[in-house]
Amino acid sequence: MRGEGTVVIEYGSYECPFCARADVLLAGTAVRRVFRHFPVDSKHPRATALARAAEAAALQGRFWDMHDSLMADQSRLDDPHLWRRCEQLGLDLERFQADRRSAEVADRVQRDFRSGIRAGVTTTPTLFVDGQAHPGVPGEQLLARLR
Amino acid sequence: MPVIEAGTAAPGFTLSDQDGNDVSLSDLEGQTSLLVFYPMDFSPTCTDQLNVYQEVLGELEEQGVKLYGISVDSAFAHKAFREHLGVTFPLLADFEPKGEVARAYGVYIHERGHNQRALVMIGPDLEVKWSFQAPTPLEIPGANLIFDALAGQHAG
Numbered sequence: 001m002r003g004e005g006t007v008v009i010e011y012g013s014y015e016c017p018f019c020a021r022a023d024v025l026l027a028g029t030a031v032r033r034v035f036r037h038f039p040v041d042s043k044h045p046r047a048t049a050l051a052r053a054a055e056a057a058a059l060q061g062r063f064w065d066m067h068d069s070l071m072a073d074q075s076r077l078d079d080p081h082l083w084r085r086c087e088q089l090g091l092d093l094e095r096f097q098a099d100r101r102s103a104e105v106a107d108r109v110q111r112d113f114r115s116g117i118r119a120g121v122t123t124t125p126t127l128f129v130d131g132q133a134h135p136g137v138p139g140e141q142l143l144a145r146l147r
Numbered sequence: 148m149p150v151i152e153a154g155t156a157a158p159g160f161t162l163s164d165q166d167g168n169d170v171s172l173s174d175l176e177g178q179t180s181l182l183v184f185y186p187m188d189f190s191p192t193c194t195d196q197l198n199v200y201q202e203v204l205g206e207l208e209e210q211g212v213k214l215y216g217i218s219v220d221s222a223f224a225h226k227a228f229r230e231h232l233g234v235t236f237p238l239l240a241d242f243e244p245k246g247e248v249a250r251a252y253g254v255y256i257h258e259r260g261h262n263q264r265a266l267v268m269i270g271p272d273l274e275v276k277w278s279f280q281a282p283t284p285l286e287i288p289g290a291n292l293i294f295d296a297l298a299g300q301h302a303g
């Protein structure tokens with residue numbers, strides 16, 4: 001969770017270009033953001049691995065830094081690229097490697113995904129604002145409300 | 148005509164799957180089946196729908212449900228689409244006469260020549276147990292609807 005303002009819960013994935021676009025658009029709003037993982041591996045093969053990487057960074061207090069790093073460059077998402085990102089963020093790499101393969105982190109990502117399924121999410125990104133689902137990249141009307 | 152209602156005997160059919168194998172209603176006897184009617188192969192929204200169902204396929208199978216996608220596309224298009232998506236459940240070709248099965252299930256849009264987005268759950272006794280039609284083809288029925296319907300079946 002970060003920011004102040006209207007709560008926006010987003011279900012997204014780090015391999016989804018529309019989610020990266022949503023991030024850019026939401027950066028220009030005054031909202032309290034909650035990001036939940038909705039990895040659809042049959043569509044985005046690295047999605048679960050990347051969600052786990054962000055949660056492993058979270059265990060070192062750097063969730064949003066890893067989130068921003070992944071969203072800002074979706075062309076470098078393989079393991080060596082993750083290690084490089086860890087170096088850039090000053091994370092403990094050994095701990096990151098252990099954490100991202102841990103049951104705790106896997107459960108966390110799975111819990112997010114399950115909550116998305118229960119909420120009827122079928123596409124990424126899907127934003128929830130005041131309990132209302134907004135599938136897809138946020139449009140101008142929604143963004144205007146959030147500024 | 149709206150989507151077929153629960154309590155109705157499921158209309159019979161024989162359709163080819165993506166590999167050219169015939170799948171008939173009688174093959175569905177003794178299992179719970181979910182027919183996923185969708186508009187067209189390779190349209191962006193369908194892609195998300197079937198991918199999301201694929202992600203919960205293991206869980207649905209644990210509950211004893213078999214999924215079958217159905218659209219008016221040919222078996223060859225289905226084969227390519229299935230490989231493209233990475234989905235593992237069968238896709239049935241309602242190709243000739245076009246949309247005949249969709250018409251029987253009340254989900255064919257005549258003026259557009261393709262299916263509504265609809266879900267039809269068929270029980271082991273080949274009776275329709277539950278159905279849902281999306282308000283518009285642009286709205287994807289979430290997998291939560293399938294789980295809720297199953298919970299209702301088990302409770303009932």
